[in-house]
Amino acid sequence: MDKNEQFEALGGRKILEVVAKEFYDRLYEHPWLSKFFEEIPQERIEKQQVDFMQAALGGPNVYCGSLPIPAHQHIYIDEEMFDLRQVILIEALKKCGSSTELIDKWLKIDSSFKSRIVKSSIAECEKRFFTDNILAFPNPKDQRKAA
Ligand code: HEM
Structure with a gap:
């Protein structure tokens, strides 16, 4: 099987679209993580994520966004947040009936950016540019404890 056939065997673009929708539905409803996406239309980030993962998983490369490190240089992502996002990603992958192989491959790619994000x-x-905003939001749970 060539790289593209392997990508199709994992479920192809269709499964990525279903997982991305489930994942961002959860992030956009989350009391903490949603704050980082207030200015970003959900359909746009879903499409970027699908294009990115499609290329990373060996499918056709149509991704034309920034690479993950420059794309997040203005966002204060700590380890707790990264790990929480990954728990939500795993829940979304499982909910959509992804194969163990797809889950393993997706998480390996995702985790490979952890130390740099x-x-x-x-x-x-x-x-990232002159008028950009630094995005930093404390976990609302910690704010309640401090109050
Ligand atoms: C807690 C961790 C993360 C948070 C809070 C986060 C948040 C965001 C936000 C707010 C954007 C939109 C940036 C913009 O267009 O202004 C974005 C873009 C993006 N993120 Fe993440 N992200 C996280 C981790 C990751 C990881 C691990 C990956 C690895 C696959 C990733 C892949 C992407 C991609 C591909 C884009 C699109 C970049 C573009 O359109 O140029 N993100 N992320």
């Missing part, structure tokens, strides 16, 4: 302080964030 996670920051140890807000000072590590950098604007």
Whole structure:
């Protein structure tokens, strides 16, 4: 099987679209993670994620966004947030009936960016362009504890 046949055997673009919809439905409803997506139309990020994963999983490369490291340089992502996002991703993958092979491959790709996306302080964030905003939101759970 060539690379594209392997991608099709995993479920092809269709399964990526179903998982991305389920995943971002959950992120856009989440009390903490939703804050990072307030300015981003859900359909746009879903399409970017599907295009990106399609190329990363060996399917046709039609992705034309930034690579994950520059795409997140303005976002204060700590380890707790990264791990929480991954728990939600696993739930979405399972809910959509993904094969174990797809889950393993998707998580391997996702995790490979962890050390370069996670920051140890807000000072590590950098604007992507002059008028960009640094995105940093504390976990609402910690704010309740502090109050
Ligand atoms: C907690 C972790 C993460 C958060 C909060 C997060 C949040 C975001 C946000 C807000 C954007 C939109 C940026 C913009 O267009 O202004 C974005 C884009 C994107 N993210 Fe993440 N992300 C996280 C982790 C990841 C990981 C691990 C990957 C690896 C596959 C990833 C892949 C992407 C891609 C491909 C884009 C599209 C970039 C573009 O359109 O140029 N994200 N993310």
